[in-house]
Amino acid sequence: MSKSKVKVEKLENDSTSSQVLREILTGSPVRTILSIFVGFAVGAIFMVVFNPEVLKSFGYFFSRPGDTFGAMGKTIGDGYGALFRGAIFNTQADTFEIAIRPITETLRFAAPLILAGLGVGLGFRVGLFNIGAVGQMAFSLIGVTYVATQIQLPFVIHTIVAVIVAVIFAAAYGAIVGFLKARTGAHEVIVTIMLNYVALNLFSFFLRTPGLLLEKDGGGTPKADPALETAVLPNLFTDQYRLNWGLIIAIGATFFYWWLMERSTIGYRFRMVGFNANAARAAGIRVERTFVWAMAASAAFAGLAGANQGLTAVGGVTPSIHANIGFDAITVALLGGSRAGGIFAAGLLFGAFKAGGPAMQVVGVAPEILHVVQALIVMFIAAPPLIRALFRLPQPPKRKPISEWIAARLGKGSASTEQKASN
């Protein structure tokens, strides 16, 4: 055991941490559902404790305890009821068309979350922690906004060109991270955080500077012209719903991600590096090069999210257009276990949170509570022991480290394999 540990220390892919990561990735549906349940439950506690009416009724709790529980129930019911009405189906609407509007809003908000989530998830599968989706989106937005506002192209082609430019911009920006990691060993977390700020400032510089992206008759605020009509992502249905082709892109990207990671040779290489970089190297995979490609691919998905934001912005792109989607994408990827279907579902859940927020505001519950719920859900997902302890689930059988598996398979030859890997 410790022998393998010393060996693995060469690459930052410790057997224990990769095992923990693997456990997150292969999380059981039961644990996911329990995590979501606990997240909502703790959110409910927050709502109740900080509700003025509940606090008031606490004053006479012992004379009329029913009031307190009534107020508690009402707060929770109001809050999550509003979330449901705002995100899925508006039971108070007059017509069916208006009643189903919330679910289309959920889908609209989910699209960029899914896209960026796929990017972060791809990184996880390769053992890379891509915190840089924010910056990659911002960088892609420079390109996509330029194409969408300054270049004249026919319908459809304009949109396609803008999306492709977004992907190329983001992928190039992501490749820098992979390159620096491969060549200098710089940790991708630090590099991506720094590049986030560089890209955000660059983006704001472009939006602020006349002649670059600043709107033609622009005032003091950094803001671009609205995207040309030929470039915007068209709405899917009538203009009553703001749901647009971003959703189709997200669905397509999800299928592509599934094919890439589960069926393609490149994806196999990606996963092998993520599983055990030393073993991958021993098997002849050029790990450094894989890092560069993986970061570029990961960022490319973030670029699609950037395109979605840039081509659907009402009234022109502003510096806050990235809407922290790049950070939310981390939680999406973790909740989705970095699998295509899981990320899609997680994106829908957190998209619903975004869509339902304003409705909660109306009933007097600060929608920020949903961020707490979001963080808690993913925290329980990411810390399997917590949820196991809470519900007394059985401990999963401990996986054998890969080196033991190799030793068992190769018998006497194992020593030489390890020797090779450690050099």
Add this chain to the structure above:
Amino acid sequence: MSRIEVTPGMFSQAEQKKSLKAPIVMAIVTIFSFVFFAILGPTTEVTFQITETDAFVTLPDLALPSNALGYSTAAIMVLITIASLWFGVTKKRVPQMFAVVYGLVAIVALLGWLAAGADVPVGFLLGNTLVLALPIILGGMGGIMSERVGVVNIAIEGQLLTGAFLAAVIGSITGSLWAGVIAAMIGAALLSTILASLSIKYLVDQIIIGVLLNVLVIGVTNFLYSQVITQNNAGLNFPGTFNRIEIPILSQLPIIGDAFFNQGAIVYLTFLIVPALWFVLFRTKLGLRARAVGEHPLAADTVGINVGRTRFWWVTIGGAVAGLGGAAITVGNVGAFGREMTGGLGFIALAVVILGRWQPLYVSISALLFGFAIIMRIWSNQINPVIPVDFITMVPYLVTLIAVAGFAGRVRGPAATGKPYEKN
């Protein structure tokens, strides 16, 4: 029990190979500085206001043409570059002090170019740099404390935000700023115990848990801000700030006196914490043990150091220090809490830890660089609106990138950082 492999020579070889990178970077910056600040520099006069009006020792203001300053700073930069080159050629390590002095000279050159035809209020810039850098310095100290024992702390942002929130709210409710500060430290320390226990006992990925703690704290503080504080802003979010305390003789020093020794209490606490942390880390048994745990937990465990417990306490107390940094934002500077008011300072602290190579003093200097960039963004916009402030904001991040990528000498952190330790 196990075979401990030491890889001798690996470190020193890498050192020798990469030793030319620092002079190369310096040469590039020097040429850039020479061309833009000296040759193309404006000939108008720039005045450095060195002395505060009521100072004991009065120095005359320094006024000289902007391009003359450009030439003289470039000359000093050339000298330092040549010296570094000599160190590189003879395969010696370039002293860290060289980089610091070089950076200072480059900043003076930049200032002289920016403020051509105007005044440079040196005292004002220094004082604000220090106040703005304070949360970064303290967050960085928290970062050092956890990374030195082998726990990556991405949650500094969350700790700062917790500290800022609790200092403002508890300070307002109790009416005592010190109660607010203590609450901030305890709150941030409790947050750290989550990071510590999950990563040490349950071996959860430290980076993931750090990111999630940040999301959690942003959510909780935003929720409480909207739901509770906005209903009663005067009673819950109006703590006031620490009064300035003038240190008798030191505050009369030229240039730095007023900026460094006429400040609030948290500034002086920081002046104590930074050297104290250095002393504990590098001059006491306690620090030696902590560093051993961060460099080689197996070896530390073998000689009887409790790895888990050491990590837990260092991470927790580091959280308290970061919480003090959060308090420095609200009760030390702004005077009230605002939504997500840390705005990425915690991530900057993370960068600063690396830039300062996990050394308290150098981390503080790096933090001052970032604080300076923040005040420059504000000041340069007033003095010379043509300058794109976004690029000034970007500089420290680029410097960090260059440092992380190993161009300015090899940056090497505690060996076991980020790796959970499992006892066999």
